[in-house]
Amino acid sequence: MADPFYITTAIHYPNGRPHIGHAYEMIAADAIARFQRQQGRDVFFQTGTDEHGLKMVKTARDRDMTARELADEMSSYFSEMADKLDISCDRFIRTSEADHYKASQAIWQAMADAGDLYLDRYEGWYSVRDEAFYEEKELVEGEGGEKLSPQGTPVEWTAEETWFFKLSKYEKPLLDFYAANPDFIRPESRRNEILRFVEGGLADLSVSRTSFDWGVPVPGSPGHVMYVWVDALTNYLTGAGYPDDQERLARYWPADIHLIGKDIVRFHTVYWPAFLMSAKIALPKQVFGHGFLLNRGEKMSKSVGNVVDPMALADYYGVDALRYFLLRDVSFGNDGTFSDEAIVTRANADLSNSFGNLAQRTLAFIAKNCEGKVETGRVEDADGVLIAEVENACGGFIRAFEDLSLSQGVELWMAGVFACNAYIDAQAPWGLRKTDPERMHAVLNTLLRAIRRLAVTIAPVVPGSAEKLLAQLGPQGDADFRIAPPTPIFPRLELKEEA
Known part of the structure; x- marks a missing residue:
């Protein structure tokens, strides 16, 4: 039990x-x-x-x-x-x-x-x-x-x-x-x-x-x-x-x-x-x-008129962008400050530009160039190195969350995302498609493994988005699943005009 x-x-x-x-x-x-x-x-x-x-x-x-x-x-x-x-x-x-x-x-x-x-x-x-x-x-x-x-x-x-x-x-x-x-x-x-x-x-x-x-x-x-x-x-x-x-x-x-x-x-x-x-x-x-959460560094009060409605923030920026920002930018246990600019900056940098872009370009490439399926390819040392880096990042997240060091956990997880982006740029599967298709498949397989691991790990922070991404990746080990052209999971945010 x-x-x-x-x-x-x-x-x-x-x-x-x-x-x-x-x-x-x-x-x-x-x-x-x-x-x-x-x-x-x-x-x-x-x-x-x-x-x-x-x-x-x-x-x-x-x-x-x-x-x-x-x-x-x-x-x-x-x-x-x-x-x-x-x-x-x-x-x-x-x-x-x-x-x-x-x-x-x-x-x-x-x-x-x-x-x-x-x-x-x-x-x-x-x-x-x-x-x-x-x-x-x-x-x-x-x-x-x-x-x-x-x-x-x-x-x-x-x-x-x-x-x-x-x-x-x-x-x-x-x-x-x-x-x-x-x-x-x-x-x-x-x-x-x-x-x-x-x-x-x-x-x-x-x-x-x-x-x-x-x-x-x-x-x-x-x-x-x-x-x-x-x-x-x-x-x-x-x-x-x-x-x-x-x-x-x-x-x-x-x-x-x-x-x-x-x-x-x-x-x-x-x-x-x-x-x-x-x-x-x-x-x-x-x-x-x-x-406490401070609005641009100031304590919120009705008399000052700076009390923020969380429902309005979630409606405008998205639930997961708000959740991610609060857990990533506020050092758990200390006071933290927030603003519309800070939410947009953090969500775009980490979720849209880094993790979202990694998943989007990998899945879109597979859907377009491999008919949605990746075969086994020629594995090289760089693949094992990346998987080890991602495991290390996700292990760091787990240890930090066990200790209630939530923002530190998310920061450690991001190291895995950065490693994946460095890997895809270095391996350049779009170039390998013509010169070395066998190697290309190994690179894509490695990326799919890494993205899945990262999505599962960050799911407690951004549950809705992680679920959508895992659905696009398909059931693990399902040989018949084909990756469809993906829908972006983390669209770029724009600042509200009044903010």
Whole structure:
């Protein structure tokens, strides 16, 4: 039976339409999931929407609709984006689903049974936008002297009866766990940040609200709904079958990777492991906090008016060109910048001019000059050298993807493409057609092998294009297949006029 691999994105908060940052996280997770399937793993890949909390209630009120109606509408936009961007998720979870309510109440009960929940009064600073509580020492001063969260969002003083989770009890267990599992938090910069935060001391965490009712009801405590992060984080367990499907849970839990944005690392590496420790459930193997996408080097915000719709980009430049750019040009784990010019430049240089042109001229030559079929020819050392270079490039891609060095993997793959282009120019099959047809066939066979290997390897990054190219190459080993005049897989992109 195949080795299981469970990967999740953060579930996206749908109080607004999806932006390019949501798309980037989905695309990266999808490439990793597709790669792991290629390696023979039994992959379960989950994404979805996180639909409860005060922010949803306020947004719905502003739009004169119920929170449920807002969740239904907004969640559909995220689901459509997943379809549009060729995201191969096995489940698109919504936290308003019945099985998720059951899982959230089960983990709550497990934490209560451990003696880690108590009723008290909460007074403190709360950011509606972050759905997060902050201590006085964490706040920063805004330009007008107002108090802001560390993320720069407004905070308000709240006071209400609430259930508390004994987070302080888990300070040492968490530090011990980080020490024993150095790869639990990646990259290293995020790990160091969390170590400093936990070493600074943990206060108990308010985990229920009574000021609104859009959330998972707290079992046995009428009027209380769970703090949105308790229920949001539990989605990862819901997808794995918790609490009822023990066979599925044993197969997929603990998750291999929670892939998230760097702004929510604390929730995933402090609160979530503490909840799991309390409930006596195994901790995920790794939390990877990727960087932000910046629009021409600037953080995107509605007020600046530079928020980018990923659907519009995909429609104009093509899904695979967008996927390729994001995975090739953004160093995974760091912030990255993008622009229309950068997408066009990268897609044309790598996909159209290099790989696409290589495939196009090879297949077109075979269709035109060999009636679509290549015979065995006279093999020379140069052929073996090229195949070795391509294998080396594709092996580098595999090792880099195993380590989540995604951009480095694509860069190593490109070395194989460059080797093929140097080979076809040096061997010049168009010249050999008249002078040495036997040698020509060997060269073309070598190129077909190399192109197939490159197409299969890059498929997790550009799945639709790779599939089309492999269809043009035909089934491997099919002696009767004839290559037809090819359709270009990667047409050259033009910059949008307004860009």
